[in-house]
Amino acid sequence: MQQENSIRAVIFDLDGVVWRGNTPLPGAQDIFTYLRENNIPFALATNNATASREEFKQRMEDIGVPVSVEEITTSAVATAEYLKGEYPPGTKVIMLGENGLMQAMLDAGLTLVEDPEEAEIAVSAMDRELTWKKLNKMVNAIRRGIPYIATNGDGSFPLENGYGVGSGGIMAALEKASDVKALTIGKPEPRMYEIVMKRLQAKPQSILVLGDRLETDILGAIRAGMKTGLLLTGVTSREMLETSSIQPDLIFEDLFEVIEFLTGGRH
Numbered sequence: 149m150q151q152e153n154s155i156r157a158v159i160f161d162l163d164g165v166v167w168r169g170n171t172p173l174p175g176a177q178d179i180f181t182y183l184r185e186n187n188i189p190f191a192l193a194t195n196n197a198t199a200s201r202e203e204f205k206q207r208m209e210d211i212g213v214p215v216s217v218e219e220i221t222t223s224a225v226a227t228a229e230y231l232k233g234e235y236p237p238g239t240k241v242i243m244l245g246e247n248g249l250m251q252a253m254l255d256a257g258l259t260l261v262e263d264p265e266e267a268e269i270a271v272s273a274m275d276r277e278l279t280w281k282k283l284n285k286m287v288n289a290i291r292r293g294i295p296y297i298a299t300n301g302d303g304s305f306p307l308e309n310g311y312g313v314g315s316g317g318i319m320a321a322l323e324k325a326s327d328v329k330a331l332t333i334g335k336p337e338p339r340m341y342e343i344v345m346k347r348l349q350a351k352p353q354s355i356l357v358l359g360d361r362l363e364t365d366i367l368g369a370i371r372a373g374m375k376t377g378l379l380l381t382g383v384t385s386r387e388m389l390e391t392s393s394i395q396p397d398l399i400f401e402d403l404f405e406v407i408e409f410l411t412g413g414r415h
């Protein structure tokens with residue numbers, strides 16, 4: 149029997165849900181095959197703004213899952229869509245970030261500028277080639293009183309040997325130096341999910357959001373009114389879950405359990 153539950157669409161986080169590093173997590177290929185065979189639309193929604201949609205599409209293909217770019221939303225893409233809705237084409241943006249952000253800004257018809265005096269909007273994301281000079285440019289633009297937007301507020305993220313400074317860490321430096329608070333788009337703000345939801349054309353209660361991080365994936369989905377499923381294959385352990393004030397609707401050991409749930413099995 150199919151679809152005993154009311155799920156009509158699924159939104160996936162990537163790191164810790166679909167893959168870890170370059171390794172697909174158990175059931176990754178199977179769940180996408182299942183969704184395709186059953187015509188259940190899905191979207192991939194990641195706070196990672198460093199890579200472009202095309203690069204994520206390639207990474208999905210590398211693990212044996214063909215997807216279209218339209219099925220991928222990064223916090224950079226969501227930021228670009230937000231800006232597109234608020235400002236006219238050609239609006240001058242000064243940015244701090246990597247290829248993913250640059251590509252998203254250009255795709256949205258925005259103009260990139262280097263001069264803080266010329267910029268009409270400042271946008272920041274994670275940048276693994278961050279320099280003091282780059283920070284200064286942004287600070288001087290933001291101090292002029294133009295809108296300042298950060299793709300996401302993640303302070304740090306796990307690396308193979310420790311932690312890396314994330315978009316939120318860089319945002320904190322810019323906020324402190326400019327005395328301006330950023331508007332953030334990615335999870336846990338509901339904005340990115342709302343953009344994805346529009347594309348899926350499904351009611352929030354009928355969308356299952358799968359994530360591995362309580363304070364971003366799950367909290368953002370709760371705020372957007374969607375059904376939440378925590379995967380224990382990423383950053384959250386059972387112990388962390390027990391002590392958290394953020395609680396998902398469902399808990400899954402791996403993606404095979406999600407397939408079971410979708411087919412009307414246990415949970």
Ligand SMILES: [Mg+2]
Nearest residue numbers: 161163164360
């Ligand atoms: Mg994750």
